[in-house]
């Protein structure tokens with residue numbers, strides 16, 4: 198059952214902050230596909246990077262897993278023995294649906310679904326950590342501490358895949374990328390009202406950084422190899438590797 202996203206289709210008198218409730222969880226695959234340029238390419242590449250970076254006897258983390266799209270792609274591409282995927286989200290509606298979604302696939306790889314704030318969990322013995330459009334929802338003051346914890350929990354040669362909505366330091370380019378994103382949403386069937394109401398609802402909740410801020414922060418917490426591997430308009434994905442051999 199795949200439901201279409203009509204959440205912001207009718208005028209909403211008291212437009213509150215966007216949150217990941219039951220209504221959003223019900224339409225999430227449709228919402229994210231029609232709203233995030235490059236989403237399916239990024240999911241596929243998370244699988245490819247899992248195949249390269251997963252180490253035997255390690256943990257793989259999907260932080261802010263929503264319905265488990267990245268978790269499933271990691272599980273499908275994992276070829277190392279004795280690994281566990283830890284999928285974490287603080288929305289009970291998302292986690293419930295993630296559990297039923299993941300149960301529809303056959304796999305030998307154990308997945309632990311954890312309902313928690315990703316700022317409160319332990320990260321240990323990790324070879325692959327995924328933050329696929331999640332850091333942007335974390336309080337900006339907590340972002341560095343979270344990345345520090347991830348760096349410390351990674352094994353040498355481990356990887357962080359960080360996908361985000363960005364802002365640009367150049368005002369003209371920033372406006373252009375935001376306009377192109379709105380064009381993308383309209384081309385995918387969202388009305389002007391849907392685009393503008395969602396934009397307002399996200400204002401206090403999704404706080405994007407520039408790619409430069411991300412790179413500087415990743416370097417500050419210790420990552421040795423950092424770069425953008427994909428960008429489409431104001432959405433993209435970075436890779437950050439911890440020094441050392443993964444053999």
Ligand SMILES: Nc1ncnc2c1ncn2[C@@H]1O[C@H](C[S@+](CC[C@H]([NH3+])C(=O)[O-])CC(=O)[O-])[C@@H](O)[C@H]1O
Pocket residue numbers: 217229260261262263264265266267285286287288291313314315316328329330331334335
């Ligand atoms: N503090 C937090 N702790 C745990 N989860 C959180 C927190 N804050 C937000 N979330 C969760 O992060 C997810 C962000 S969606 C990720 C898509 C997914 N990664 C995907 O590959 O499909 C991205 C988007 O909707 O743009 C939601 O499920 C929130 O409940």
Ligand SMILES: O=C(O)C(=O)Cc1ccccc1
Pocket residue numbers: 228229232233362395396399403
């Ligand atoms: O729709 C948007 O404008 C976004 O920035 C992406 C998004 C996708 C799903 C939930 C929240 C934000």
